[in-house]
Amino acid sequence: MPARESYDVVIVGAGPIGLATACHLREREPSVSMLVVDARSGPGEGSMGASNAMARDVFSSRDNHLLAKSSIAFYRRLMEEREELRAPVPLLDLYGYLWLLPERLHREFLDLVGRSGGSIDAVPVDLDGLRSCPGLVPSPARWYDGDGAPPPEPITAGLFGRNCGAIAPELLVRYYHGEALRQGVEFAFDTVVQRLSFEGREEILLHESSRRPFAFQERMAGRLRIARVGFGDGRSVRTDRVIVAAGAWAERILHPLGVATGCSPRPQSLYSVSGAAVDDLLAWEPPVHPIDPGVRGSRFPFVILPTGANLKPVFRERRIWVGLEDTIAQPIGTREDPGRDGRLDFDMARLADRAAYATDVLPAVAPYFPRFETTSVRLENAWAGYYHFSPDGLPVLVDTPFGVTFVGGDSGSGVMKADALGRLAAAQYEGRSDGQLFGGESYRLDRLSLSARDVKEERIIL
Numbered sequence: 001m002p003a004r005e006s007y008d009v010v011i012v013g014a015g016p017i018g019l020a021t022a023c024h025l026r027e028r029e030p031s032v033s034m035l036v037v038d039a040r041s042g043p044g045e046g047s048m049g050a051s052n053a054m055a056r057d058v059f060s061s062r063d064n065h066l067l068a069k070s071s072i073a074f075y076r077r078l079m080e081e082r083e084e085l086r087a088p089v090p091l092l093d094l095y096g097y098l099w100l101l102p103e104r105l106h107r108e109f110l111d112l113v114g115r116s117g118g119s120i121d122a123v124p125v126d127l128d129g130l131r132s133c134p135g136l137v138p139s140p141a142r143w144y145d146g147d148g149a150p151p152p153e154p155i156t157a158g159l160f161g162r163n164c165g166a167i168a169p170e171l172l173v174r175y176y177h178g179e180a181l182r183q184g185v186e187f188a189f190d191t192v193v194q195r196l197s198f199e200g201r202e203e204i205l206l207h208e209s210s211r212r213p214f215a216f217q218e219r220m221a222g223r224l225r226i227a228r229v230g231f232g233d234g235r236s237v238r239t240d241r242v243i244v245a246a247g248a249w250a251e252r253i254l255h256p257l258g259v260a261t262g263c264s265p266r267p268q269s270l271y272s273v274s275g276a277a278v279d280d281l282l283a284w285e286p287p288v289h290p291i292d293p294g295v296r297g298s299r300f301p302f303v304i305l306p307t308g309a310n311l312k313p314v315f316r317e318r319r320i321w322v323g324l325e326d327t328i329a330q331p332i333g334t335r336e337d338p339g340r341d342g343r344l345d346f347d348m349a350r351l352a353d354r355a356a357y358a359t360d361v362l363p364a365v366a367p368y369f370p371r372f373e374t375t376s377v378r379l380e381n382a383w384a385g386y387y388h389f390s391p392d393g394l395p396v397l398v399d400t401p402f403g404v405t406f407v408g409g410d411s412g413s414g415v416m417k418a419d420a421l422g423r424l425a426a427a428q429y430e431g432r433s434d435g436q437l438f439g440g441e442s443y444r445l446d447r448l449s450l451s452a453r454d455v456k457e458e459r460i461i462l
Ligand SMILES: Cc1cc2nc3c(=O)[nH]c(=O)nc-3n(C[C@H](O)[C@H](O)[C@H](O)COP(=O)(O)OP(=O)(O)OC[C@H]3O[C@@H](n4cnc5c(N)ncnc54)[C@H](O)[C@@H]3O)c2cc1C
Pocket: 012, 013, 014, 015, 016, 017, 018, 037, 038, 039, 040, 043, 044, 045, 046, 047, 048, 049, 050, 051, 052, 053, 054, 055, 191, 192, 193, 194, 245, 246, 247, 248, 249, 250, 253, 268, 269, 270, 344, 384, 385, 386, 387, 407, 408, 410, 411, 412, 413, 414, 415, 416, 417
């Protein structure tokens, strides 16, 4: 439980975004007392714990590109500086993303890379180069589902994103959590934030029963502040600044205050497979050069198929994690019901849609990798977390006049942008109009707001 009765700022959520926010804020404002609260028993156990934790700077939106690219650069800097983030497991393993593209997308991706003026580091791979991939059938002859389904699109080329790869999420969390502790940030785990409330002060009148301010006091917006953070066990702390970085669960706290985020959570499953065909794929050396060829050579990259199915190599487990971009007719919302004490009974294994492996995932993978339908690939495990989707696939940063900020709306790419979002949320706290990304680039905060939003919809969501 929190050690004090009151804090200058309370951050709800010890996921990557809340942790990065705590670190950057504390670095800039060392005298600010800060509490980070999380319902789970340790940091990074929300959707981050279920995540693929991949990183890429290939986005159609320039804003997403900047946020991810600057965060990746920061993670690389950390690795250079700290031995424990290089070995035995590297914080960032930039083995690349390989998009296997149908004709329809080929030109679009090349244009995107061309328009970036070199900022997106990606190289084309021709069909001949792809033929060495074990078991890959670039032009599938049949469609898994039989009648009525459109034929699978032939792969006509590949695009290899070099500044892309895997993050070790446990190392990222350990770094931010350790830094925050070192800087004096306090943490309360196993503690659910159930309610943010205003408190009666001399100048503010509250409805007696709901403890909400009367509407006419909107005119006093500057003086109306949040005052208390209430926990599931009935206790509370005082504060007048709250940063909500609660991922898919943010609306539970914000909606009762009338704060809209524009975002909605949707479960997203991952499937871990192993077997002889997986071993063969993991042994493939593609004809492309990752950013650090001298260190690790060319290895099986993160592969994205024309259907949106993707394959992540997990070399040390000799497994591949299979995911599927799946945005049509998926129910919106979080599935677990909060108990009476508001606990988030979040069970990643139970949340997974196991049946979808056969009905949705295999039909999206097997036309291109027929061995996935044979006994040479075994389904080992399945789990799920939430994507917190914004309508345009870009993050959201919402400020209110009464001291509550929301940062999130990761749309499935919040680990790779966590550092940038933490810096922007810290700048928001300080009342600035611009934040500074790692590398020095200035970024206008209201680009990610709802009221003055100024971003282009993201087209590459995985
Ligand atoms: C299957 C899957 C694959 C993914 N793949 C990738 C990927 O490859 N790359 C990538 O960058 N991202 C990926 N993501 C998305 C990534 O997990 C999220 O972007 C990231 O976790 C968002 O960080 P966050 O800090 O906002 O939220 P979270 O990591 O969910 O953290 C939020 C925290 O808030 C806490 N919390 C919520 N409500 C309360 C409350 N009321 N009281 C106290 N604590 C509370 C939760 O316990 C949780 O710890 C994936 C997600 C899933 C599910």
